[in-house]
Amino acid sequence: MEMRAMYAQCLGELMEKDERLVLLDADLSKACGTFPLRKRFPNRIFDCGVAEQNMISIAAGLNSYGFLPWAESFAPFATRRVCDQIAISVCYAKRNVKIVGTDPGIAAELNGGTHMSLEDMGVVRSLPHLVVFEPTDTVQLQAAMPVLHAYEGPVYMRMNRKEFPTVFPAGYAFDLFRADTLREGTNVTIFAIGLMVSEALQAAEVLAAEGISCQVVNPHTIKPIDKETVLAAAHKTGLVVTAENHNVIGGLHSAVLEALSHDPVPVWAVGAEDRFGEVGKLPYLKEALGLNGAHIAATVRTALQNK
Amino acid sequence: MEKNLKEICKDLRCDVLMSIGHLGVGHIGGCLSVVELLAVLYFEAMNIDPRDPKKEGRDRFICSKGHAGPAVYAALANRGYFDRAELLTLNQGGTHLPSHCDMLLTTGIDMTTGSLGQGFSCAVGAALGAKLKGDGATVYTLIGDGESQEGQVWEAAMFASAKGLDNLIAFTDYNKLQIGGTVAEINDIAPLAEKWAAFGWHVIEVEDGNDVDQVSAAVAHAKLGLGSGKPTMVILNTVKGCGVDWIVALGAGNHNANITEAQAQEAIRRIREEA
Numbered sequence: 001m002e003m004r005a006m007y008a009q010c011l012g013e014l015m016e017k018d019e020r021l022v023l024l025d026a027d028l029s030k031a032c033g034t035f036p037l038r039k040r041f042p043n044r045i046f047d048c049g050v051a052e053q054n055m056i057s058i059a060a061g062l063n064s065y066g067f068l069p070w071a072e073s074f075a076p077f078a079t080r081r082v083c084d085q086i087a088i089s090v091c092y093a094k095r096n097v098k099i100v101g102t103d104p105g106i107a108a109e110l111n112g113g114t115h116m117s118l119e120d121m122g123v124v125r126s127l128p129h130l131v132v133f134e135p136t137d138t139v140q141l142q143a144a145m146p147v148l149h150a151y152e153g154p155v156y157m158r159m160n161r162k163e164f165p166t167v168f169p170a171g172y173a174f175d176l177f178r179a180d181t182l183r184e185g186t187n188v189t190i191f192a193i194g195l196m197v198s199e200a201l202q203a204a205e206v207l208a209a210e211g212i213s214c215q216v217v218n219p220h221t222i223k224p225i226d227k228e229t230v231l232a233a234a235h236k237t238g239l240v241v242t243a244e245n246h247n248v249i250g251g252l253h254s255a256v257l258e259a260l261s262h263d264p265v266p267v268w269a270v271g272a273e274d275r276f277g278e279v280g281k282l283p284y285l286k287e288a289l290g291l292n293g294a295h296i297a298a299t300v301r302t303a304l305q306n307k
Numbered sequence: 308m309e310k311n312l313k314e315i316c317k318d319l320r321c322d323v324l325m326s327i328g329h330l331g332v333g334h335i336g337g338c339l340s341v342v343e344l345l346a347v348l349y350f351e352a353m354n355i356d357p358r359d360p361k362k363e364g365r366d367r368f369i370c371s372k373g374h375a376g377p378a379v380y381a382a383l384a385n386r387g388y389f390d391r392a393e394l395l396t397l398n399q400g401g402t403h404l405p406s407h408c409d410m411l412l413t414t415g416i417d418m419t420t421g422s423l424g425q426g427f428s429c430a431v432g433a434a435l436g437a438k439l440k441g442d443g444a445t446v447y448t449l450i451g452d453g454e455s456q457e458g459q460v461w462e463a464a465m466f467a468s469a470k471g472l473d474n475l476i477a478f479t480d481y482n483k484l485q486i487g488g489t490v491a492e493i494n495d496i497a498p499l500a501e502k503w504a505a506f507g508w509h510v511i512e513v514e515d516g517n518d519v520d521q522v523s524a525a526v527a528h529a530k531l532g533l534g535s536g537k538p539t540m541v542i543l544n545t546v547k548g549c550g551v552d553w554i555v556a557l558g559a560g561n562h563n564a565n566i567t568e569a570q571a572q573e574a575i576r577r578i579r580e581e582a
């Protein structure tokens with residue numbers, strides 16, 4: 001199942017239950033998967049047209065009127081394009097607005113470098129009050145949606161649109177502020193988010209055959225990051241690799257370094273090396289930007305050699 | 308109402324001078340230019356209750372030109388939302404009255420504004436919310452003429468008319484000045500009435516936006532557009548710094564100007580002496 005289909009299904013269920021939920025988009029509801037909801041909720045879904053800044057501030061205005069808006073677009077247009085609107089209309093004014101940016105990073109594929117937001121988390125992570133979350137698969141997304149809606153504050157969710165490997169078991173218990181440990185290990189801890197989680201698990205399998213034991217943890221909420229789990233997992237192995245579909249500046253790698261700043265262990269990064277994206281399909285882009293299990297495994301080996 | 312609107316304008320103008328003069332610096336020009344509008348809205352036009360600031364179905368005023376906060380605070384205090392003495396805390400550390408409007412700090416403020424253009428979109432969102440709720444509220448909002456250079460204003464203008472938000476009455480404080488000079492020389496917004504009309508709004512032009520009778524008549528006129536299927540823009544031709552000659556004479560320099568307590572007291576004395 002595609003992530004956007006699950007997202008739309010969950011939104012529909014939440015809209016049935018809560019009349020305060022209104023949905024805003026900026027001419028991308030077809031891409032985000034929510035277009036079919038318009039027929040079910042014709043008076044509660046508003047296409048703002050290609051005007052994202054207006055959309056975010058309208059969402060804040062609707063919330064000031066007691067509504068609980070969700071606003072969606074592609075990740076770059078839901079963050080860097082509207083950074084000041086998120087900062088002032090939403091975060092500074094403490095508005096309960098959920099912002100969804102789809103196809104972050106290389107998931108943008110054929111839309112290419114202009115749409116390939118490898119900086120969205122870095123752009124919004126320093127805004128006070130904002131929670132930043134990236135679901136891994138449809139199971140985690142389904143579990144998260146009601147929790148996000150019930151959370152009384154602004155959230156940015158960066159979410160892949162298409163079908164990605166399922167990692168979490170059905171019925172998995174989700175806690176927005178608690179990282180999930182997917183695999184226990186002793187030699188190295190891999191913190192992975194988004195599409196890099198399944199890549200990290202693949203790397204762990206490969207490395208296990210070489211006698212390297214990997215702990216794999218998914219800190220799905222990058223802000224506020226679950227410091228307790230991050231510190232415990234990092235100190236358990238004494239060596240960390242972060243893996244994210246994002247610039248190594250400003251996202252997960254930075255968040256983990258910040259969490260470990262008073263009690264550091266070596267932290268190696270797998271992510272975009274301060275570069276923009278480019279056009280291509282996912283297998284090419286994973287290879288071109290080093291966002292795959294092979295690169296995670298290689299980084300783990302190098303990290304162990306340098307320990 | 309015991310006082311007439313002209314007397315209320317004097318009170319508000321004096322309180323703006325008092326609060327900014329006490330501090331020594333502030334956005335005096337763009338506060339003085341909107342006094343007449345605030346007097347009409349808070350003392351005549353809006354369905355509000357200072358004893359119940361969060362009353363369901365109340366009309367809203369969102370001051371998108373958030374730097375006019377001190378003028379809004381003067382209106383709120385004189386309307387009874389809080390004690391006038393609090394006006395002297397303007398911009399002091401820990402105050403409830405920051406330079407730009409903040410819904411989390413000030414009783415009676417319905418939206419946080421200050422980053423230009425955003426409050427206007429928020430007002431459009433509130434008007435949409437009022438429509439969805441069907442509570443009959445009118446949303447009033449004020450933008451600056453310099454602020455009208457923000458692209459977001461026109462995004463919101465387009466949306467408001469496209470969605471038929473006829474419960475929205477907006478005002479432009481068309482004082483023709485911005486920080487760096489005249490609006491005309493920096494990035495002209497003229498012809499303004501034609502622009503708003505082209506965006507699908509009713510447009511009402513007020514020749515003298517500092518004549519409270521003209522403003523009152525314009526707001527009454529604007530209310531006739533409620534339910535018409537279109538939002539309304541009232542363009543107020545105003546004078547930045549209106550009411551204090553030497554502040555007006557500063558021109559663009561009065562956007563954020565120094566004013567001593569003695570200067571403020573002298574200006575207040577002159578305003579009180581006027582017939």
